[in-house]
Amino acid sequence: MRFLSLILANASRGRARLAFTLGSVVVAFLLLGLMLPVLRVFDSRVDFADANRLMVLNKASMMRPLPINYKDRIAELDNVEEVGHFTFFGAAYQSSSNQIPAIVTEPENFPIMVEEVEFRDPDALNNWQADPSSIAVGRDLANKHGWKIGDLVPLHSSIYNRSDGNPVWTFRVGAIFDGAAEDSVTDSVVIPYEYFNNERIKGEDTVGWFAVRIADANKAEATGKAIDVLFENSPNETATTTERAFAKSFLNQVGDFKTLIGATLILVFWTLILITANAQMQSIRERFGDFAVMRILGFRKRHITRIILSESLLTMFSGGVIGMTIAGIAVLIVSAKAEALLSLLSLDWRDWLIGAGMMAATGVIVATIPAILAARQNIIDGLAETL
Amino acid sequence: MTVHDTEIAIQAADRQDRPAFVQIDRVSKTYRKGKLAVPVLDRHSMIIAQGDMVALVGASGCGKTTLLNLIGGVDRPDTGEITVDKTRITSLSDAGLTEWRGQNVGFIFQFYNLLPALSAHANVELPLLLHDIPKAERRARVDNALNLVGLQDRASHRPEELSGGQQQRVAIARALVTDADLLLCDEPTGDLDQDSATRIMELLSMLNQEFGKTIVVVTHDPLVAEYAHRTEHMTRPETAA
Ligand SMILES: Nc1ncnc2c1ncn2[C@@H]1O[C@H](COP(=O)(O)OP(=O)(O)O)[C@@H](O)[C@H]1O
Ligand SMILES: [Mg+2]
Numbered sequence: 001m002r003f004l005s006l007i008l009a010n011a012s013r014g015r016a017r018l019a020f021t022l023g024s025v026v027v028a029f030l031l032l033g034l035m036l037p038v039l040r041v042f043d044s045r046v047d048f049a050d051a052n053r054l055m056v057l058n059k060a061s062m063m064r065p066l067p068i069n070y071k072d073r074i075a076e077l078d079n080v081e082e083v084g085h086f087t088f089f090g091a092a093y094q095s096s097s098n099q100i101p102a103i104v105t106e107p108e109n110f111p112i113m114v115e116e117v118e119f120r121d122p123d124a125l126n127n128w129q130a131d132p133s134s135i136a137v138g139r140d141l142a143n144k145h146g147w148k149i150g151d152l153v154p155l156h157s158s159i160y161n162r163s164d165g166n167p168v169w170t171f172r173v174g175a176i177f178d179g180a181a182e183d184s185v186t187d188s189v190v191i192p193y194e195y196f197n198n199e200r201i202k203g204e205d206t207v208g209w210f211a212v213r214i215a216d217a218n219k220a221e222a223t224g225k226a227i228d229v230l231f232e233n234s235p236n237e238t239a240t241t242t243e244r245a246f247a248k249s250f251l252n253q254v255g256d257f258k259t260l261i262g263a264t265l266i267l268v269f270w271t272l273i274l275i276t277a278n279a280q281m282q283s284i285r286e287r288f289g290d291f292a293v294m295r296i297l298g299f300r301k302r303h304i305t306r307i308i309l310s311e312s313l314l315t316m317f318s319g320g321v322i323g324m325t326i327a328g329i330a331v332l333i334v335s336a337k338a339e340a341l342l343s344l345l346s347l348d349w350r351d352w353l354i355g356a357g358m359m360a361a362t363g364v365i366v367a368t369i370p371a372i373l374a375a376r377q378n379i380i381d382g383l384a385e386t387l
Numbered sequence: 388m389t390v391h392d393t394e395i396a397i398q399a400a401d402r403q404d405r406p407a408f409v410q411i412d413r414v415s416k417t418y419r420k421g422k423l424a425v426p427v428l429d430r431h432s433m434i435i436a437q438g439d440m441v442a443l444v445g446a447s448g449c450g451k452t453t454l455l456n457l458i459g460g461v462d463r464p465d466t467g468e469i470t471v472d473k474t475r476i477t478s479l480s481d482a483g484l485t486e487w488r489g490q491n492v493g494f495i496f497q498f499y500n501l502l503p504a505l506s507a508h509a510n511v512e513l514p515l516l517l518h519d520i521p522k523a524e525r526r527a528r529v530d531n532a533l534n535l536v537g538l539q540d541r542a543s544h545r546p547e548e549l550s551g552g553q554q555q556r557v558a559i560a561r562a563l564v565t566d567a568d569l570l571l572c573d574e575p576t577g578d579l580d581q582d583s584a585t586r587i588m589e590l591l592s593m594l595n596q597e598f599g600k601t602i603v604v605v606t607h608d609p610l611v612a613e614y615a616h617r618t619e620h621m622t623r624p625e626t627a628a
Contacts, residue, residue: 013504293500298489
């Protein structure tokens with residue numbers, strides 16, 4: 001790159017403006033570097049849901065329970081392999097602000113229904129399945145509170161009181177499970193249904209929703225429809241979706257948030273482009289005389305264009321790499337300190353790829369107008385401007 | 388006639404026999420500003436011999452700069468032909484013309500027109516960036532050119548750190564570095580004091596005599612014109628109605 005020394009010399013000429021321009025580029029890419037990982041974490045939750053699983057909810061409201069005896073009727077349908085059910089427990093530990101994701105289900109088929117979890121110790125699994133008043137606890141949660149197998153854990157339910165009116169349920173830790181995938185979150189508690197159902201004061205023989213594992217995902221829609229038809233005109237009609245579709249609809253609100261972030265990013269980039277394009281334009285205008293002299297010395301129009309473009313790309317890439325590096329460090333710190341979802345944050349090669357694309361694109365856009373102006377310039381007029 | 392004048396006369400006669408280096412053949416140029424037409428050159432012809440040093444004088448606005456731009460291939464005439472060193476430059480394409488002037492013409496302006504961000508060295512190196520010349524050789528050629536104009540110890544200075552005379556010498560070094568045979572100087576001493584002007588003209592004279600450069604100098608100054616072998620007087624064509 002023979003013109004590099006030329007470009008660097010020019011950069012050192014307008015230091016204040018360069019610092020200002022570079023600063024705005026750094027800020028924009030810092031923002032991009034922070035937001036891209038956040039956007040991706042939302043996506044990873046959708047990947048989590050499985051097209052092979054159907055969710056059967058109460059059609060009237062997803063908060064209303066369904067009778068447990070639906071289970072056997074669903075199990076008889078074609079394409080259905082396994083039927084499980086789940087109920088939100090609404091647990092808090094020690095203080096009401098310390099909410100814990102707790103779910104009630106049947107320990108017998110929990111490992112089959114929920115493939116995202118893994119019991120590495122088969123004895124512990126048997127132990128849990130054998131003791132109806134024991135719970136299975138995710139590794140992250142157990143570590144957080146220092147729970148070990150055999151410990152007694154009092155959980156306060158905000159939804160269900162025991163038959164004596166007490167909202168505090170004390171369970172024994174029967175097993176600790178891990179995530180099947182590297183980045184799964186294991187911060188929940190699993191409570192056996194039978195014990196819970198016998199002990200609770202209201203809502204007997206109902207469940208929150210059914211999960212249905214099907215053999216052929218391509219027939220998911222037909223199977224879902226068959227389930228809903230089964231309970232049509234009953235007091236509790238059902239609405240069946242694939243888990244993926246449900247997760248998506250649930251995440252629509254998150255989607256709105258994503259749109260908001262996206263819109264902010266676009267606005268920031270637009271501002272960045274305006275700021276740098278303006279600075280670039282000013283700096284080019286000041287050098288029209290220089291370019292005229294260079295043209296007289298034998299520089300072709302495309303040489304001048306190349307210099308302007310390189311200058312712009314150099315600005316974007318140096319500012320962009322600095323900004324995204326700072327973002328990478330910040331994300332690293334946040335993910336190390338945070339729990340659950342935020343601990344999944346990372347700035348990886350995909351983000352760098354997007355970032356590099358943005359740097360190249362903005363570099364080209366910013367250079368376009370100055371390059372056209374410089375190319376259109378008449379040499380003699382340009383020379384006159386230096387007088 | 389003094390002995391000195393006689394010598395010049397003999398040299399001049401000698402040059403008449405040399406081949407024409409620049410041939411300007413019935414060149415016309417009219418500038419147009421909207422509806423207004425400003426005729427500047429009207430079938431202007433002129434021959435400059437190889438190794439000649441010509442002063443171009445005439446009233447302000449008579450077309451001296453215009454003619455220089457045409458000879459140097461910075462602008463094109465409306466009609467007529469210009470041939471420089473056997474190249475008919477009026478027939479070259481735009482790109483061809485740009486490349487030609489980069490290799491064959493050295494320009495020296497009244498206001499030096501150095502790039503303010505670049506050191507003297509980098510300014511002189513500028514025309515060499517267009518060619519595939521190894522860095523070491525570029526360095527050697529730039530040092531050489533700066534030596535020739537007596538500014539080797541100012542190589543790292545920027546234009547603003549140099550006097551007008553020094554800046555003009557950097558500009559001359561820049562014109563020399565590509566080894567162009569034709570130097571076109573547009574009022575090269577117009578912005579300089581007498582001492583600096585003398586030094587510049589002695590330098591140009593030396594380049595003409597020692598290196599055989601063909602030089603055209605536009606000037607208002609009779610003292611400057613004295614350094615030339617001959618003086619061309621230009622007048623403005625009658626303004627057409
Ligand atoms: N780019 C241009 N556009 C319009 N008119 C011009 C342009 N350049 C020069 N002229 C006009 O042409 C005439 C000759 O200009 P120039 O060659 O610069 O004269 P000189 O150098 O002898 O003073 C002047 O009247 C000037 O106003
Ligand atoms: Mg002039």
